[in-house]
Amino acid sequence: MIKRIWSVGLFCFFATVGYWHSWEVSQIAELSSLDSSNPFVVAHRGDEQLFPENSAEAFLSGARAGADYVEMDVRRTQDGVFVIHHDDSTGRSVRCAQSEVAIARASWSYLRSECRYKDLPPEKGQVLTLAETLELLRKTKTGLVLDVKPVIKENEMADLAEELLRLDPQGQCALGVDLGGTYNCFSNIIIYVNDLPAHDKLWRWAKGLESAEARYKVLGAMKFLKIVHNGSAALKEPAKYLDNDGIAFNMKATSVEDIQALRAQFPEKILAVWTLGKKAEFDLARDLKMDGIITSHLHDYLGLWRSPSLLNDSAKE
Numbered sequence: 001m002i003k004r005i006w007s008v009g010l011f012c013f014f015a016t017v018g019y020w021h022s023w024e025v026s027q028i029a030e031l032s033s034l035d036s037s038n039p040f041v042v043a044h045r046g047d048e049q050l051f052p053e054n055s056a057e058a059f060l061s062g063a064r065a066g067a068d069y070v071e072m073d074v075r076r077t078q079d080g081v082f083v084i085h086h087d088d089s090t091g092r093s094v095r096c097a098q099s100e101v102a103i104a105r106a107s108w109s110y111l112r113s114e115c116r117y118k119d120l121p122p123e124k125g126q127v128l129t130l131a132e133t134l135e136l137l138r139k140t141k142t143g144l145v146l147d148v149k150p151v152i153k154e155n156e157m158a159d160l161a162e163e164l165l166r167l168d169p170q171g172q173c174a175l176g177v178d179l180g181g182t183y184n185c186f187s188n189i190i191i192y193v194n195d196l197p198a199h200d201k202l203w204r205w206a207k208g209l210e211s212a213e214a215r216y217k218v219l220g221a222m223k224f225l226k227i228v229h230n231g232s233a234a235l236k237e238p239a240k241y242l243d244n245d246g247i248a249f250n251m252k253a254t255s256v257e258d259i260q261a262l263r264a265q266f267p268e269k270i271l272a273v274w275t276l277g278k279k280a281e282f283d284l285a286r287d288l289k290m291d292g293i294i295t296s297h298l299h300d301y302l303g304l305w306r307s308p309s310l311l312n313d314s315a316k317e
Contacts, residue, residue, distance in 0.1 A: 082130035143188035246270030
């Protein structure tokens, strides 16, 4: 009896180890298979070329148009709700009926009841929570880019991890089962947390490099990019910026020579550039073999580089 229990225990152990090994290998293979001759395209704050940034309409339009990913800005309200909004305060893209307010000082109930995106009918102009946005897009084949603003700190990473894990409440991804609606078991999510200690904390948890909830390991399927204004800084301090899956940086603030050096010295890293809007910028990014293009002019880019049949197929999905 003892021998049988011992044998079953060994089987379960090696089966678990085998799964995690194959899962980790698949993630490495996925990253290495990125085709820089056909970079992935990110709709910056959704399809802001046609709709107000970070609105539900912008996200859905970006998905329908054929973006590989839609990007969204994540902040947190005073009462702890993760919401989608770029600026520190309302007033530019979002107007509130009573008075404008800093997102970090606002309650979620105030944002929902009093604030709306401009240029949209009230029923379509609500500020979204992160949970609502994850639900909105989970049935599409479009990936997400989570731009977690710098006001969200290291001590809030557990809450953010739990929010993401609600996509897979039964923990099926850890068993190698994708029941759908998990963004391909999180592998179709790119995340950059602007606060570097916070980013590193979440990355270490997700990669099993630091003691944390075992459930967090499935988040290691996400692609962790560090955001840096000038890519030259990453070239000077690679240990600081290039220890994750790659970087997202401002191409216009970085010299061509430094971008070429980044590509040559770190061929295995994801290099994504923002925020492009002109044909000359698109052409340069492709010539420099960037892996990802983040654009505020989604339709201009797709019109240049995606075939009509491909766009039509994407829209049907």
